[in-house]
Amino acid sequence: MTETRSTPPELDDGGGGLLPAAFDPQLFRENSETALGKLEKHLSDQSIRGLELTDPAVLTAAARSLMTAEQERIAAFDEERFSGILDLYLRTGIQVHSPGYMGRQFSGVVPLSGVVDFVSSVVNQPSSFYEAGQLPNVAERIMADELNRFIGWEPGRFAMVTTSGGSLANLTALLAARNTAFPGVWARGTAAAGRDRPAVAVGADVHYSVSRAAGVMGIGEDQIVRLPLDDAHCIDVGRAGPALTAAAGRGLRVFCLVASAGTTSVGAFDPLDELADLAHARGIWLHVDGAHGASLLVSDRQRHLLRGIDKADSLTWDAHKMMFVPAPCTLLFYRDKAHSRGAFRQQASYVFDEEPDIYTALDSGDKNFECTKRPMIMTLWTLWAMYGPALFAEKIDYLCALTARAHDILEAEPDFETIHRPDANILCFRYRPAGLPESEVHRFQVAVRNRVKFQGNYFISKVDVHGVAALRVVMMNHQITPAHIRMLLAEIRKAGQELLDGAETREPQKGTIL
């Protein structure tokens, strides 16, 4: 270990040395202005950029070269060093604000939400307890009511907690469902389930976080009942009933059916209305994983995709996807607030009050996994307060219309194959130039995707659909227009032709970044 300090701290002048300087408000302002200037430039740059992947070793060396060599005392502030760190950060990331970015569900955030996040980081008011984050806790209640207008649950009876991401929300909802169906398990462990083997039913295309959550809860892979999908990639209600009956016959007691409102792979919406009837007739909790698609509730045009959501027992809603705020910002809703206390049945005298008063009544620490939790609602609530719901509805409508147009453009191109009609803003397709053997289609899509990625203009993803790879775009940026989609197709054709011509398939060297 290196020795970093030999003299004892000076207690009468706040530590002495350069410690106070690191907290100087004037310096803070200057640093912020440096960052803001760079961010303004970053946001103004509308050039088409995909992902410029840097060799991690090169980036590590660049990052290390920016670090102070000072080990003995606090280093004096070096403006140039700070500027270099910011430049490296902005240059090497995923370019969510460029029209070349179409590959993932991370959103091009509304810039104002970044400003609020910045404030949150400085004031640091964790939001699991009212006494620490008063406005965030009130804003959570307000946003719960505002969004519930679109869900349609009984006001005063439902509940909402924020969680650090949709994966954690899914785990929390599954815990609440499990503890409701098997009340003894929290105290006595899985033995309390007796001969019943707790099980979860999911659509075959469910997000991996759901089976991961099941694993965390001690529910094995073979206790996950995968329900068959129909041609539109949604849970096939007609075949789901028999699948549940067969599972019961194998000794599985399905306590939760997870439907997806927007699957990650193709953006398909399961039929919630019918699935709710099916689940409730069998005493099964219906959880809706709307991490991607719940935001469509805010749009008059798209809301029909979630018909029946009012019958669900719980709902995961990622605002950091289609509400365009920084990650993480996830809302987990329960139709019945009594269930929100069922996920974690604990007592901890240092934080949980025995007799809640009007202040502690807003605490969520007993209902969410996190102890210290970001006041993530502040970004969403501020946008809602400033612009109203139409900001979200308009952007969502644009993205869905753009994706439908992309589908139509592809339909007209004989060398492209469409796979599904997009419900929302996710579209999968294949590039199949004449003469490409059937046996090569899978490998070719992967190779095309990688080549497009390394060319650096467009960032798209890939996913297996019915076991065969497909190219995938996720429209998260309203600055993308149909012209960009046509340019993407040209880029894909070029990459594909180069591959067919046997051109060098190795990734181009991107050695230097500075």
Ligand SMILES: *Cc1c(COP(=O)(O)O)cnc(C)c1O
């Ligand atoms: C993104 C996503 C998740 C995971 O949410 P995170 O916020 O990334 O943890 C879960 N389910 C679906 C359907 C998703 O699209």
